[in-house]
Amino acid sequence: MQLRRYVLTRRPVWVLLAALLVTGCSAQPVAGTPRAAAFNATDIAWIQLMIPMDERARLLTGLAPGRAGDPALVRFAERAAGRQEAELTRLRGLLALSAAPDTRPHEGHDMPGMVSADTLRRAGALSGEEFDRVFAAALRAHLAQSLLLCSGERASGGAGEARELAGELEEAGSEELALLDAARSGKS
Template identity: 60%
Template sequence: VLTRRSVGGLLLALAVAGCTTQPAADPTRPASFNDTDTAWIQLMIPMDERARLLTDLAPARAGRPALADWAAESGRRLEDELGKLRELLKLSGIPDTRPHEGHNMPGMVTLDTIGRAKATRGGDFDQLLTRGLRAHLVQVRALCTSERTSGSSPRARDLAAEIEKSAAEQITRLAGAG
């Protein structure tokens, strides 16, 4: 279980260890974005993209209509978040180098989970969906808390607060739908 301190440390470690590809003192990056901001953005994009792959399967595979409806709404939220995250990435001046491509970070829906979800329906799919998205949302909340406390960009911190609140609401709704 990652604590607020360990998540902040993880983001900082990712930036310092070179998991991100931006130089530490990039003169083209707006001063309002620090390494935590860009590491958070670059991690959130693939996390949301993977979660979106799972929500896209729900309409045809979910066993419970309430869960399928929740997943459809969650997919729309993810798409909206992705647009805002990509806009922030562009504003930060950091190129979209996809430093986390192929990684399976804590809370990230794995490609193995996507493959298993494509091969199942009904209750088994519902369990995969619920387990995968609950882990995603819990990790997203932790990452957003870290961004809000360690990031320097007001726009990134505001988006983190918005996403964190949405994730908390979705966890509550998932418990009712799942």
């Protein structure tokens, strides 16, 4: 896990920028108070991407209590849902602090690590081990991409508050990934 964490934290900033360019997204300009000037384009892009990613992941974790076959996965999903809600609250607070508009530039995009609408539909129609497999794969992809994005924010973000939150989210995401793997150990 430490080697994986080293690789994830040493990726160049271009990973974040490339992800945004590939999807055709761009950060909204920062305007407003001098405090908002501390937020650069990387901060805004990171916040505006993490919010919809967490919103979609939260929709998936909300399905688990009624559909998962593995009680360990239900416990994991309930814990993950609480963390996602807390993350969303903090990310929305940062967005407000940055004075960037909540324009949802990533709305409707299915980017790497974002739980797709198709995955949500499929998961909503499944139960038991089939649901567990779809759920675990989608959450694993979400967490892995979130780690990459947080690493890019910590490396190139301008606002200390955003870089600090990215570090916290990166640490929590690494722990959650390990918990997900533990919950799924021995499962296919």
